[in-house]
Amino acid sequence: MHPSLKICRHFGSNHGKSLCHSSGGTVKNCASAAVKNGQAIIRSSKDMFEFCNDYVSISPPINGCEHLVRSFVHFDAVKRPTYSCELKALKITRDFHCIRLTGAGLDVRALSCFCSVCLVNEEGVCENEEFVLGWSLMNVKEGPVELDVDDASECSQDSLEGIFDADTMYSSHLGHALGLWQVEAFANVLGVKIVSIYPTKGLSVMRKLLDCHVMPREDRRIYPHDVPILWTSNRSDMNETYWVANHIVPLLPFSLIDFVEFQS
Structure with a gap:
């Protein structure tokens, strides 16, 4: 490693890959199946918390030792950073590791940096400018927007067909x-x-x-x-x-x- 290279949370080290992935997948699959089959209505984090406590939680045994326990905690408010962190998925961006929104379009570059200049758009010089190189401008084309269905009780025929198509494509995967x-x-x-x-x-x-x-x-x-x-x-x-x-x-x-x- 270069002696002058400073790495701060480089390449998303906050994202863990462990047993929590399989546990989270089990919880989401149970909730998704219950909603799709009309057995539950989950519109908020509180609804999700109550559903998980009723159907997905695993309590420790009264006697003996059990290493597999599943419990849930609900937070009414989450402390979020003050700077804007609104994200939107864009196509044809897998070749770029770092993207930021500008008034004229998108600034992209092949490598990421998590210094304060790059993360919150502060004035100054990037600490890793020598390695991540400069930004390139990418124009964004406007197109039709597909609205998601927020209220499951007010689904239209079109929205139901979209949900069914997405579910069918998901289930067809290996x-x-x-x-x-x-x-x-x-x-x-x-x-x-x-x-x-x-x-x-x-x-x-x-x-x-x-x-x-x-x-x-x-x-x-x-x-x-x-x-x-x-x-x-x-x-x-x-x-x-x-x-x-x-x-x-x-x-x-x-x-x-x-x-x-x-x-x-």
Whole structure:
């Protein structure tokens, strides 16, 4: 390392990668499934806190030692920095590690610096100017804006289609399971009832949501029998208490044949 190079929180060292990632993913998946299936309405941090306490928290046992405990704390107010920190995702910016907003467009450069000059636009010279080089101007083109749906109770047909499309694309990725929306689509295409079976493992909130009968809008009986499906997982590093499904499999019906030809 160059002796004159000063590194201050370089390249986002505040962002940790540990067991908290999997725990946070479990919490978000439970909340997302509950909202999409109409089992919960989460509009604020307080609603999220109450939902997690009721369905996702794991209390320590009365007797014995348990190293896996999940608890939640709610903060009414968060102390945020006084300088502006409004962020917006932009396309075609993966080639640049540092971007800042200016009146004429965007200033970009390949490397980041977290000194006070670069972080809060103070006057002065960047401490790492020799290494991060100068800024380049990037023009921003205006285009149509897609508004997000803030109130789940006032969804329109267009917003529901967008949510369904995004959920379908997410579930099609490797390692992600289908949701009840896709199972409902299967039931409508086949015209039969789908029996969704969730094992008695993992969090009870997921079993309450996914262990159910999914009825089609119209009973057309393209397939002559009800279709049972089983939520399962191909992971081997989970116990029954913290088990999470990551895909579904169809359960084939057994039939009894009266006479079978047999040759020795």
